[in-house]
Amino acid sequence: MKKLLALGIMAGFSLALAEAFKVAPEKYRSWNHVKSMVIFDQKHPLFNPFSGVHHVYVNDKGLETIKKDGKRVFPDGTVIAIVFYEHVLDNGAYVEGAKRIEAFMVKDSKKYKATDGWGYYGYDGKGNNLVKDMAKDCHACHAQVKDKDFVFSVWTK
Helix, strand or coil: CHHHHHHHHHHHHHHHHHHCCCCCCHHHCCCCEEEEEEEECCCCCCCCHHEEEEEEEEEEHHHHHHHCCCCCCCCCEEEEEEEEEEEEEEEEEEEEEEEEEEEEEEECCCCCCCHCEEEEEECCCCCCCCCCCHHHHHHHHHHHHHCCCCCCCCCCC
């Protein structure tokens, strides 16, 4: 019985470490479209690993903040979805191919203290988790835009 209890506790602990956060595409596609872009050339510093077509969405909670120029602070409850697709040349235009990455930034100042209030989640095109350590895998790069509350995307005017 003690072994069974210990296994149950360890399984629960493992599940806690493998926390996931996902929003279904049909939901985030109804949010506010922030911008789209295509990274198609190796000259771009993010070509590897982020080449392709990108679409960025923000929920209503973060809409007014993402529209701001200069210093900004997103309210808790903000969720940003960034979806990356392969870029496919089709009759003179780059269009979305297969989904490569689906990523989410979640603002919760109490829960994500170690990463300045942001939780980072990313999945490959098959839904497999890509983020093992939020601080190293994501936040270290986002620190470049600390004055924009760690969010690179700005509202397309």
